[in-house]
Amino acid sequence: MYQYSLTWFVNLFIASIENSEKSDVLETRLTNLRNHFTYSLYSNICRSLFEKDKLLFSFLLCVNLLKYEKKIDDEEWRFLLTGGVALTNTFSNPTAWLPQKSWDELVRLDELELFKDLRKNFLAQKDAWKIVYDATDPHREKFPDEWQKTLGDFQRMCIIRCIRPDKVVPAVQDFVREHLGPKYIEPPPFDLTKSYQDSTCITPIIFVLSPGSDPMSSLSKFADDMV
DSSP states (O other), X not given: OOOOOHHHHHHHHHHHHHHSOOOSSHHHHHHHHHHHHHHHHHHHHHTTSXXXXXXXXXXXXXXXXXXXXXXXXXXXXXXXXXXXXXXOOOSOOOOSSSOHHHHHHHHHHTTSGGGTTHHHHXXXXXXXXXXXXXXXXXXXXXXXXXXXXXXXXXXXXXHHHHHOGGGHXXXXXXXXXXXXXXXXXXXXXXXXXXXXXXXXXTBOXXXXXXXXXXXXXXXXXHHHXXX
């Protein structure tokens, strides 16, 4: 179901060329085109996604744009997705409050370049880390000492994934809001008029209905308005 044709993608891009703000300055024109196309792509794909998948799509879109700009490390990205390679952890958990699984992942995170000495320093900083662990919004809490200064928002998500995995979704929302803007975490409501404008005689509108939903009244009203 989640498949999109190259022809559809090309037509969407052509529409952005025509509809994005014009400028005689090349850099400004390219920025306008990129911003218009990115949001147009987001809006059009969100139209056919289940609600539960829309934030994930926003996050993937955001990450891939940042990876293209070399702002996200591939190893850190893989860690965020997987928690690292599940090798046997030989280092004992220095706390009674941190779950063993979280400690194991912190040890694996310590192997990445920007997180060197995280494991060694954790014991000395465990009181400060417990404040983060106990916080209502740990992804917004101040990290201990140098970790607050040296880690970017993506690296912070890697640590949150370890110690408070239940807060990864809010962290992702903040990340997308920071890099793409709030409109990328607020999916636009379904707009039948806009959908009709994007359709053609060979690109029909198909309604995939869930139990209890019936678009017939909206469709009839729209048809009457178009007469």
